[in-house]
Amino acid sequence: MSLNKNKMVREIGRRTRLKNRDVQLVLETLIDVWTEELVAGGRIELANFLTMECREIERRANAGILKHSNGNKVVPNRYHRRILVRFSKHIRQRLNTDE
Helix, strand or coil, rough: CCEEEEEEHHHHHHHHCCHHHHHHHHHHHHHHHHHHHHCCCCCCECCCCCEEEEECCCCCCCCEECCCCCCCCEECCEEEEEHHHHHHHHHHHHHHHHH
């Protein structure tokens, strides 16, 4: 089973009795706020759920050269960003005990 945005909107609307349009607006705004925070290099913490943060990673001095299909060679950037997601202890315990 997978949970996409439309299913989430319907389920949250059903549980809270809010209009689906209002739930969708809140969800889309939340995604925008989180995206802006991560792009700015910030960190998002949701208690008893997860932590997301953007880290800048430095490549080794000799990262190599990329070769495109058209023959052009490109040297990769020395630094790149990576989003790290860590689940809380509470979620990890539930994942390991519930079957």
